[in-house]
Amino acid sequence: MIAPAAFPSFQCAYAAVLRHVTENYTHVNTARGNDSHEIIGATFRLIDPRQRALHLTSRPVNPVYHHAEALWYLGGLRNLDLIGHYASRRRADSRDGTTIEGSSYGARIFAPRPDGAPSAFDRALELLRAEKDSKRAYLPVFEAGDLDEIGHPDLPCLVGLQLLARDGYLHMVTYMRANDANRGLVCDVYSFTLIQEFAAALLGLRLGSYTHHVGSMHVGIRDLERAGRVLAETAAGPVAAAPLFPAPVMPADTSWRHIRTVLEHEELLRTNQVRYTRADVAALDLPRYWQRVLLLFEAHRQLVTCPADPVDQQVLEALEPGARWQFERRWPTRVATGVIA
Incomplete structure (x- = not known):
């Protein structure tokens, strides 16, 4: 068994994943007209999940959207009001122009159940408080019913999140059915590691490692030129590995x-x-x-x-x-x- 590659920052992991998929892809995937180069089964680990931000001139990101998406998840929301304001493209995921079904991960993790029972997140934290070494604190997102309709416009890419409390640290493992290494990966890792840091604060634990598993890691053929610019900028090595700025630390008393x-x-x-x-x-x-x-x-x-x-x-x-x-x-x-x- 080979341990997943570990990186000091997401910027370093991002460059490595992008290079691996573009240079060593094993399949050309044409699902739903989105031609891409694909690797089946990809995993990496972040030693410090707070180092979640990209600072690359070849890949400008929107820090407002990153926080908007994370807060949209934490709020357990399905409606488009918040997320659609900061990214109009998300409106294409909606059937009714008002809500999002599949990729509203927060509604499946943080919203109370229809019967009034606590959310999956609250129950997972309750479990970890009662059994500190539990392996059962899993937050499922993908459901069997998501496969009922072939061609569904918004199927969850996230399968689930697993929280593992070990030796005073909270580690998290993410399971994805698919990830676009150039697009969705950047936003997903930002949101999920922020959720991990929030969970650690609520549990009174230090922030542990973050591990990201993906069934289909791919890069769209339309994005290969942009990916090439990222790889050119990060080719020197230290640019990809060394954060330009210290990562902000979420207060331990965040509630x-x-x-x-x-x-x-x-x-x-x-x-x-x-x-x-x-x-x-x-x-x-x-x-x-x-x-x-x-x-x-x-x-x-x-x-x-x-x-x-x-x-x-x-x-x-x-x-x-x-x-x-x-x-x-x-x-x-x-x-x-x-x-x-």
Whole structure:
């Protein structure tokens, strides 16, 4: 048995996975018209799951979407209001234009059951508090009924998450039926490791390793050119392995109250009911970590939702440094000048 490859950061793992799939693919897959190069059975491990962010000029990411998706999951939501605002492409996953069925993983993990019983997440944490070495804290997402309709537009890619408490650390193992190494993998690892860190805080445990298993790891043929640019940038090695910025640490006393508070204020910002200054957010009853998350949504409101409004540079300056770096590459002219490009 060979242990999975371990990496100090997701950026390092991402470069290695992308290189492996593009250079050593074993199949050309044409499922549902999405031509891709594919590896069957791929696994990697992150030693420090907090190092979840990408800082690559060849692969600009949207840190607002990363947090929006993680919070959408934590809120146990199915509706498109939140997630569709930050990524309009997600509306294509909806049958009715209002909700998402399959990829609303949070609704299957965090929402209470219809009979009022606790969520799968709450029951898993209760189990780990009672049996610290349990192997049973598994959070299933993919269901047998998901296969009832051939050609379903939104089938869960996530099979399930497993929480393992060992020697004072909380480890997590993710099982995916499929992952696009260039697209979905980036968002999935960000959300799942953030969920892991939140679970560790609730359990009073230190953050352990994160392991990612995928049945079909693939890269779309349409994305090979962009993948090539990433591989060229990371070819030197240290660029891929060494984080440019220290990873923010979620406070050990983070609770559901903090999650609910951030979600409440995010909705006010998303619907443009409020405009917050740096001082407004600092006055909220939130740890600095979660204040900075909220500032991401305020910055997005200024940069994207209301592009005719001036950009408050103090808000941008108050962002976590790595997130500001990502903003500068995602919206360079708007961030630098405060005007529309």
